[in-house]
Amino acid sequence: MSFDCDRCGACCRNIRLSVFYDEELDRGDGVCKHLTEENLCDIYKTRPLFCNIDAYYEDYLTDKISREDFYKINHEACERLKNLTGQGNRGIFRRVKLGAE
Ligand code: SF4
Numbered sequence: 001m002s003f004d005c006d007r008c009g010a011c012c013r014n015i016r017l018s019v020f021y022d023e024e025l026d027r028g029d030g031v032c033k034h035l036t037e038e039n040l041c042d043i044y045k046t047r048p049l050f051c052n053i054d055a056y057y058e059d060y061l062t063d064k065i066s067r068e069d070f071y072k073i074n075h076e077a078c079e080r081l082k083n084l085t086g087q088g089n090r091g092i093f094r095r096v097k098l099g100a101e
């Protein structure tokens with residue numbers, strides 16, 4: 001099981017809204033410098049732990065919350081971020097383009 005991210009990129013485009021904000025990642029406008037034009041992470045395999053929901057869960061939370069509940073919290077946060085920024089459709093468009101939906 002892994003977190004179902006639709007790759008909308010809203011989190012990577014609004015890193016200043018994250019509780020884990022890292023100035024080092026900010027290209028100067030709140031967008032992560034590692035986000036590509038295709039809405040992908042160019043350091044995906046070595047991305048920070050706070051960008052990796054499954055690894056973060058496994059390192060810190062397995063004895064505190066169920067994986068399902070952690071996913072639910074994160075999905076709710078994703079939806080709030082998408083609504084706040086109006087950037088939620090990117091993932092849908094991308095999935096349609098890739099034939100995922
Ligand atoms: S906001 Fe959520 S769904 Fe969108 S890219 Fe980030 S983790 Fe994935």
Ligand code: SF4
Pocket residue numbers: 011012015025032033034035036040041042043044047048051
């Ligand atoms: S490092 Fe990658 S996953 Fe993390 S905010 Fe930047 S682009 Fe997104």
